[in-house]
Structures are given as structure tokens and as C-alpha cells.
Amino acid sequence: MNEKIGVYVCECGPNISERIDIDRVLEEISSAEGVKVAKKFGLLCSNDGKNYLADEIKKEELTHLVVAACSPREHEQTFMNVCLEAGLNPYLFQLVNIREQCAWMISDKEEATRMAIKYIYAGISRVTLHKPLLKKELDSIPDVLIIGGGISGIEAALCLAGKDRKVYLVEKTESLGGMVKKFFELLPYQGSNLAVIEEKIEQVQNNENVEILTSSEVEDVRGFLGNFEAVIKSKSNGSETKEIKIGAIIVATGFKLFDPKNIPQYGYGKIENVLDALEFEQMSASGKILLKNGNPPKSVALIHCVGRNEKGYCSKVCCLYSIKFARHLQDKLPGIDVSEFYSDLCLPDKADQDYFEEAKKKGIHFIRADNLELKEKDGKINVEYKVAGGKKDSIAVDMAILAPAMVPSEDTSKLAEILNLPLDETGFFKEVHEMLDPISTPIEGVYVSGCALGPKNIPESIIQSQAASGKILSSLIPGKKIEPEVKVSEIREEFCTGCQTCLSVCFYGAISFDEYKGISVVNEAICRGCGSCVGICPSGAIRSKHFTYPQLYLEVLQALR
């Protein structure tokens, strides 16, 4: 053994020194195999302490460093930096936590000392097996691919495009604007006219740092944060494909409407003058609200919650746009009778309640009902329904407008497969954490924004796009290198049997199968070092750096000494 291990016990002021017999600890471990020096110091994380440690590393020509002090969650990085400064590879260092684990939790000084000795022994045994890992630096591409040219995608493009950063905005249809462009107006308090949207579209079109690829779809994506490659297929240019290199991706593919034909009792597609919400938006945009026979309607029923039970979630925006429809109908066709059929009203934002109350004052009927059924009767639509208590009732109207649930857009599952992203039980993309990390995905550098994550209104979609842009702006800085995790998994070829079990547990898609060699391969730039694959590999072929079997076994043995 040629190791020259230095063990330094931090007194942490009185925190450790008063509750652990440090002199006994030093006496015991100074004779451990490989230990060259064992000393104590007042406060190792102080500037004096750091200078002392750096001097010691050089003076004693240490090959490995063990510091017994606080939790690695507190000062591991501090001491790694000291190593770096002193010319010792920072991964040849082990921090042993004797403060939180011993001094602070075990009141009996004798017992705390005994446990501290155990932990330091474990640290000494494992540190000799540490490998001098090297932080790798990879060049990164600051450019961004945005999939979806609706309001979310446009907002993200505007936030991101700049002198040093190009944005590719890929849109499946021929034009930008997405669903919002089909609306005749926004909610009054959200900026009452669509000019704001038009302005944004114009800005993005005039931005020389945005390359707009309409009638195009993403065919394939490979790579990792800072270094993605995507294949874009253009439908208009005779299926021509284009390869682009980007550093990050935002998925903003939006939603589509649930098809009301799936629920026959609404009569959609069978009964004349039963429309869905988008059809009414477009009818209003054309300025001609007319029945099939060319006459304007005298009575309209607005049906909320179409498909809500079937899909199992509230779509959040339908109540408000149905109120918007009702008020628009009253404005355009004075004297019209409008009834809203709802099961629960969703008015989550601060201005929503007033908007609803005003509608009630204007004489719009709000009827809480279920078991709705639409039937054709004498050239009109008869809406049959049940109110609370089970009483049945019905009204006849000229036109019915359905508010169907928002569901994932057409290619969501295909795109999820291409990008290796999870979907939730509703079929929308799944965020890493609904509350704490609401726009991130398990794939670093890939974000989802807007209705691709689930129903939401325009302001919320814009917020998410700005958030995703913020994440990218702060993690993908032009000219700055990317430092991937180095304590990653590695597969020892000679032991891998090619069973591919590891592929099934890797949440990040960091492992692929080399068909030619018949073995699994880890992409170290993607691996996050959780060790799930190590834990599941039936042949012990995978090693997680710094958490290898020998290292953990030595820790177990020291625990049991």
C-alpha cells in the first residue's frame, strides 16, 4: 500500500469537540492502514482551516484526504475545492459526517466517540477505492428548438431569441398562432383584443434570430443538454428533411378538443346547429352567427363539461369562454335567450367571479344540471336535463354550443416516444413535479410548456413559456461549457449479458443497447448517477462510480466491526 491518507477531524468549535472525545478518535485511527497523519483543527471550513488543509495536503504529500466534520450536504464542495487548490484530485476525498450523525444525535459522549470512530474507519476504507475522476467539460450549443407554434411556442421564441441564440420554431400547420388564432376574442380582462396575439406573431416573424419552420414535424431527436440533434421533416417541400443542432428543447404542442361524437346523447354530428366551442369561435370571428337555415338563433344553450366525466378532469377554461360566448351572443343578437348548463363552475382567477356575476345580471340563465340529452324536436333542439334532487326538465333552443374537454394534441404520444418523455394518466406530458418543478421533464434540457402539460388559460401558458425560457437562459449560456455529473454508472463489458434490464429502469434514457456487441452502453453525459441500474443488474456488470460494491461493502464491514 502506497497510500498516504490524511485524516483531519474538525472540532467545529464546540459542536464536535464537546461531545466527542477527539483525542481518543485520533489515537485510534492514527494506526489505521494507510493513514499517514491524523490531526484535529478548530474550524476546517473557515479560511484558516482551508489554508491549513491545503498546506497539509502539500506538506504531507497526501494521496487521499478524509475530513471528519459535518454533513457532506454542507461542506463536501468546500473541501473538494481545497483539494483542487492543493493539487489533489477532489474525488480522492471523503467527508465523514460525525457532527449531525454522532455529536448532535448521541448524547452519551462515549457512545458518540465509538460511533465516530466507526464512521471514520469506514471513510478511510472507502477513500482508498476512490478514483481520481475528472470533471468533463463539453461545448454546448445555445440554440433552442421549440416544437409548436401556438402562443406558448411564440412566447418562448420571443424570450429566447437573441444575438447569441438562434431559435427554431417548428409548427405542424401552415401558419403560426395555434388555437388562439381561431378565437374571435380573448376574455376582456386578459387583453380584450386579439391584436396583442397578432403583434406577437409579427414580432416572431420579423425576428432574424428565429427560424420558422411551418408545415414541419420533428422526426427524431438524439443527444443531451447542450448537444441535441433533431431531424425536422417538412411536409410542403416534398418531405424534405433538415438536421439541426440545438442545446435545449421546449415542447409546446398544445391541445385539441375532445370529440363530442364519443358521447352520443349530445347529438353532435347528427343534430343540426349543435356546434363545438371552436366552431362557434370561428363562426363569431366571421361575424355571422347563423343557423343552418340562414336565420340568426333566438335561443342558445351552452353545454359545459362535455367529456369531463369521461376524461376525469376539469378543463379549467370552458366555464369562462362559455360565459364569453353568452355575453357575445347578447351583444350581437339583442333579445336572445341564453342558458348555460353546468355541473360545477370553475372561476379560479381574481377577475372571474365578477365576470360571472355580471353575466347573471344580464339575464343569462345558469342551470346546474346533469344527465343532459339533446334531441331534435320540431326543427329545434330539445335539451333534456335533470336538476339537483332528480327533477327532470327540458327547454327547446335553436342552437347548442358544446364545451368539450381539452385533450392532448394529435401527436403527443409519438413525440413522447421521440423525446423519451413520460405522459401522465390523462395522456398529457408529465412534469417532473407538479408543484416544485412544473415545466421540467426527466430529460435535462427538455421542457414542456402550456397546454401540452394539461388544460390552462393563455396567461398561464405564457408564464410557463417564460419559466422554461428562464431555465434555458440560466443553464445554457453561450460560450459556457457544460459539466455533466461524473459519479455516473459504467458498464463492464465482460460481465454484461445483454439482458437489457437496466434499460427498463433508467428514467433518463441514458442507457442504450449496442446490438453489435450485444451489451448495454451508458451515455455518461445523460446519466445522473442514481444507481438504479446498478441495483437491478442481475450480473453485477454495472458500477456506479464512488458507490461501487467494494466501497459499500467496506462501509458495511466497518459498520459491523
Added chain:
Amino acid sequence: MKQDFKPNIVGFLCNWCSYAGADLAGSSKLEIKPYLSVIRVMCSSRVNSNLVLNAFLWGADGVLIAGCHPGDCHYEKGNYYVRRRFALLKKILETLDLEPDRLQLSWISASEGKRYAEVVNKFAEDITRLGPSAFHTNPNI
């Protein structure tokens, strides 16, 4: 005899939740019984059957695995993998003539310092009651 028995317990804690929970227990100065030796792993899913079984074969009286609560895993799904492995290991312990209660899986979040102390102390009590493991006392095994 049992009165003097100080069990040897190995605790595998995940870095993100349970180890942080232990840190919190420490900084809250909560008292724990000095029988548990903590081994930090990045994710509870790293703890595979070999590690647990070897710990028992080498004389551990108890093994605790602690990870993030379901749905909160830092690596999304690691704790689900270890949960399945845990169910299997319980069965294996029976075949080794070890009481399945000597192995415990707990979810402890970074904010649950109090829970950490409770889990560790309760487990230490349970193991003390069970007495030394058969592998510990019978040199023939």
C-alpha cells in the same frame, strides 16, 4: 443477557431525502440510539439484494433502507424499484431463518427529522427485542 445487547444496525439512506432528514434530526439535536451506522447512497434503488444479504451474513442484526416518499424520488422512480426488491428480500430472509422484521424500508423526507429519529429508535427497539441475529450468534452458519 438481552439487557446488555447492543444491536448492530446498518442503515442505507438516500442522499436527497432520508440522509437530509437525518441531517435535520441532527441539527434539531434529536436523540437517537447509537446502534445504527449510516451508509449514504445516492438513491435507495442502489441498495440491491447482495448488499442487504451480505450485511446480514456478516452479522448485522438489522438493516434499514430509507428513501424518498413515493412520488417524491429525486430520480423519479428509484424508490419504487427498491420497494419491490424489499418485498422479495423479506421472503428470502425467511428462508435464511432470519426474522423478516430485521429488514425495514421507510420513507423519510428531507423535512422529517423527527420522523427519522422515531423510525431509527423504534427500529433499534424492535431489533433489541428480537435479540442478536442467528448469523451473529451461531458461528456454524
